[in-house]
Amino acid sequence: xxxxxxxxxxxxxxxxxxxxxxxxxxxxxxxxxxxxxxxxxxxxxxxxxxxxxxxxxxxxxxxxxxxxxxxxxxxxxxxxxxxxxxxxxxxxxxxxxxxxxxxxxxxxxxxxxxxxxxxxxxxxxxxxxxxxxxxxxxxxxxxxxxxxxxxxxxxxxxxxxxxxxxxxxxxxxxxxxxxxxxxxxxxxxxxxxxxxxxxxxxxxxxxxxxxxxxxxxxxxxxxxxxxxxxxxxxxxxxxxxxxxxxxxxxxxxxxxxxxxxxxxxxxxxxxxxxxxxxxxxxxxxxxxxxxxxxxxxxxxxxxxxxxxxxxxxxxxxxxxxxxxxxxxxxxxxxxxxxxxxxxxxxxxxxxxxxxxxxxxxxxxxxxxxxxxxxxxxxxxxxxxxxxxxxxxxxxxxxxxxxxxxxxxxxxxxxxxxxxxxxx
RNA sequence: GGUGGCGUGUCUGAGUGGCCUAAAGAGCACGUCUCGAAAGCGUGUGUUGGGGAGACUCAACCGUGGGUUCAAAUCCCACCGCCACCGCCA
Numbered sequence: 313x314x315x316x317x318x319x320x321x322x323x324x325x326x327x328x329x330x331x332x333x334x335x336x337x338x339x340x341x342x343x344x345x346x347x348x349x350x351x352x353x354x355x356x357x358x359x360x361x362x363x364x365x366x367x368x369x370x371x372x373x374x375x376x377x378x379x380x381x382x383x384x385x386x387x388x389x390x391x392x393x394x395x396x397x398x399x400x401x402x403x404x405x406x407x408x409x410x411x412x413x414x415x416x417x418x419x420x421x422x423x424x425x426x427x428x429x430x431x432x433x434x435x436x437x438x439x440x441x442x443x444x445x446x447x448x449x450x451x452x453x454x455x456x457x458x459x460x461x462x463x464x465x466x467x468x469x470x471x472x473x474x475x476x477x478x479x480x481x482x483x484x485x486x487x488x489x490x491x492x493x494x495x496x497x498x499x500x501x502x503x504x505x506x507x508x509x510x511x512x513x514x515x516x517x518x519x520x521x522x523x524x525x526x527x528x529x530x531x532x533x534x535x536x537x538x539x540x541x542x543x544x545x546x547x548x549x550x551x552x553x554x555x556x557x558x559x560x561x562x563x564x565x566x567x568x569x570x571x572x573x574x575x576x577x578x579x580x581x582x583x584x585x586x587x588x589x590x591x592x593x594x595x596x597x598x599x600x601x602x603x604x605x606x607x608x609x610x611x612x613x614x615x616x617x618x619x620x621x622x623x624x625x626x627x628x629x630x631x632x633x634x635x636x637x638x639x640x641x642x643x644x645x646x647x648x649x650x651x652x653x654x655x656x657x658x659x660x661x662x663x664x665x666x667x668x669x670x671x672x673x674x675x676x677x678x679x680x681x682x683x684x685x686x687x688x689x690x691x692x693x694x695x696x697x698x699x700x701x702x703x704x705x706x707x708x709x710x711x712x713x714x715x716x717x718x719x720x721x722x723x724x725x726x727x728x729x730x731x732x733x734x735x
Numbered sequence: 736g737g738u739g740g741c742g743u744g745u746c747u748g749a750g751u752g753g754c755c756u757a758a759a760g761a762g763c764a765c766g767u768c769u770c771g772a773a774a775g776c777g778u779g780u781g782u783u784g785g786g787g788a789g790a791c792u793c794a795a796c797c798g799u800g801g802g803u804u805c806a807a808a809u810c811c812c813a814c815c816g817c818c819a820c821c822g823c824c825a
Contacts, residue, residue, distance in 0.1 A: 354785050358794045365794090368806040372753035386805035558782090686782080 313411050313674045316347065329417045332424045332636040336413070343410040346403070353403040357396040364393050416671040419645040422636050429635040430648075436619070437628030439652045440709065450713040454655035455704040456586045459485065461715040463735035465587060465703070477576060477590045479700070484732045488706070489594060489699050491726035493569055496596040496621065496697045498726075500567035503617060505598060508568040510549035513540045518552035521676035523642045530577040546570035547693045550599035555676045558686050563602035563610060567696060570595065587700040588660065596696040603680060604670055607690035611667040614694035615647050618663045621696060624722035627705045628652040630659050642668040651705040662701045665694030 319326050319340070327340045367389060371382045423431045441447035459465025464485030470478035481489055497507050519525050519541045524532060533542040543549060546568035553566070572595050583589035598617065602610050615631070622629045634646040643666035650659035670688040673679070679686040710718045717732040724730055 351785065354794085358785065361795085362793060364805080369753070371805050383805055388805095390805055 313671065314414050314417060315670070315674070316411065318417070319343065319414075320347070325417065326414065330414065332418060333415055333639065334426065334637045335415055339410060339413050343407065343414065346407040346410050350400075350403040350407040353396070353400040357393070357400040360389070360393045360396050364389050412675075415639075415641040416644050416669060418636055418639065419667070421633075422639065422645045423633055425635040426637040427635065429637070430632040431635075433631040433633050433647070435628075435630045436623065437626070437652070439628045439654065442654050448713070452654040452708060453711060453715065454586065455707045458707045458711055458715060458717065459586075461734045462707075462717065462732050464488065464707075464732070467586065474591075476584070478592070479587050479590060481703075483735060485703065487727060488703055488732075491723050492697050492699060492702055493594070493596060494726045495624070495723055497567060497569060499620070499624075500596065500598065500617075500696060503565075505565045505567035508546075508550065508553075508566050510546050510553070510568050510570050512543045512546070512549070512570050512573070514543055514549055514552065515540060518548060518555065519543075521555060522548045522551045522672055523640075523675065524548060528640075531575045533573050533575055542573035543570070544574045545572050545595065545693075546597045547599060550597065550693075551672050551678075551691055552676060554601060554678045556678075558679045558681060559601060559689065560681065562680055562689065563600055563606060566599045568597045568599060570597070572698075586704065588704060590700055593698060593700045595698045598665075598694045598696050600692045601673075601678065601689045602692070603682075604687070604690040607667050607669055607692060610690075610692050611645070611647075611665065614665040614692055615649075617696065618649050618665060618694055622649060622651065622662070624720065625702065625706060626720045627709050629662070634664075640666065642666065642671045644669055644671075651701070652709065653705065654708050660701070662698060662705060663695035665692070667692050 314326065323340055323344060327337050330337045330340060364386070367382065367386050371379065371386050374382050423429055440452075442450065442452035444451065453461070456465065456467060459467075462485070463483045464481065466480040466482055467478070470480050501507055513535075516525075516539060519532070524544065528544070532544060534540075535542070541548075549570070550566050550568045554564075571592060573592055574590075576589060576591060579589060587593075598614055600610050600614065619629075619631070629649050629651045632648050632650060634648055639646050646664060646666045648661045648665075649663045651662040652658075653660045668691045670690055672691045673688040678689050678691075680689050706720065706723075707717050710720065712718065715734045719727055719730055719732065
């Protein structure tokens with residue numbers, strides 16, 4: 313949630329942010345009115361309550377007729393307090409509900425527009441020249457085909473057992489996951505991250521606090537019988553880790569390894585082949601709690617760690633600055649890294665890093681000590697490696713004409729081989 | 736899954752309807768003493784929200800949510816969590 317003080321003092325800034333995001337602008341003025349009503353209701357209630365507290369005390373001290381008289385007026389006052397209290401509660405619920413609808417105040421540096429209006433910040437590496445007439449002299453196979461040749465990916469049996477968008481990683485496919493995870497965790501640990509294996513089954517407060525129920529609710533698996541959610545990213549349990557705490561020792565950097573579950577509602581027909589878009593995958597996610605003044609710098613660091621990973625995998629990629637309409641509720645700015653996928657002749661998102669400033673921390677009530685007060689921390693997240701898409705990128709970019717795949721040097725110590733051979 | 740016990744501030748822990756403005760101790764901070772420190776002594780010591788330029792003031796918070804009452808940490812109900820034992824189990 314945003315800072316109510318900013319809303320009161322500079323509502324125009326909030327309206328503008330909502331507008332470039334393509335979100336409701338009217339809600340801003342509704343919230344202003346609801347906030348005013350809320351404060352009035354609080355004042356009314358508290359005045360009555362203070363009166364009641366005094367009166368109650370005198371009832372305790374009084375005796376006889378005096379007590380009877382006091383009791384009568386106390387009873388009357390009690391009824392008034394009850395009414396004022398429920399009016400206050402209603403006003404607070406309404407104001408809070410409206411407050412939760414407003415998205416984080418966008419960075420003025422984020423490009424304005426919808427999904428297609430991203431800005432390319434930089435390119436790294438050069439895509440190989442596949443095709444008979446190209447430098448490589450052979451047509452690139454896609455990861456599904458390579459996965460079959462290597463006996464690394466089995467989407468057919470995945471579909472048999474778990475439906476569409478499911479898969480088995482087998483043999484070198486499974487080993488590749490372990491190697492990627494081990495490489496990711498070991499480099500994150502060297503960079504000062506605390507490795508974490510979080511729960512992937514979380515309760516409603518954790519889910520709501522992270523802002524996933526409003527924005528992306530349709531993509532979240534909900535276990536109705538137990539009222540638990542399956543997380544779509546370990547960002548959720550990592551953010552909620554310090555829920556309702558005043559934390560010390562900032563910045564705190566965590567690298568969470570977990571399975572991620574996504575319903576992928578509304579993506580019919582998109583990426584139906586292969587393992588680019590799946591319901592379940594494993595991911596190493598970086599998550600940072602820091603003082604708000606350090607958030608910008610931490611965001612750049614996250615981006616750098618993500619680039620380091622892609623560089624180590626020797627995969628061509630570009631960095632994009634995601635446009636205002638495609639940011640998600642919590643982020644003020646977001647950078648995606650898109651890896652080159654030869655058979656799609658396109659760059660595809662493999663990692664993403666967001667600066668959420670204090671937005672999530674306010675909802676989750678995570679603070680730090682600043683002098684003699686407490687203030688909400690800033691939170692940031694970034695993908696270190698999302699396994700299936702990284703496997704796709706590695707297989708397709710490092711394939712050879714015989715269907716074998718050269719293993720990037722950084723991964724060799726973790727995989728034990730230089731090359732994946734047809735099985 | 737069953738039975739029993741427990742949930743109070745940074746911690747330990749008292750408090751079974753009004754004297755709770757939550758005792759006491761520990762911790763922490765500051766002061767005093769000291770060459771310096773410890774011990775001792777003194778003072779202070781939560782969070783959130785409303786009002787106020789501010790000193791300040793008012794309200795809420797004793798696991799969570801309801802209820803009873805003029806008045807609830809205290810009584811009632813539900814839920815959650817923790818501990819112990821039994822059963823089952825990777």
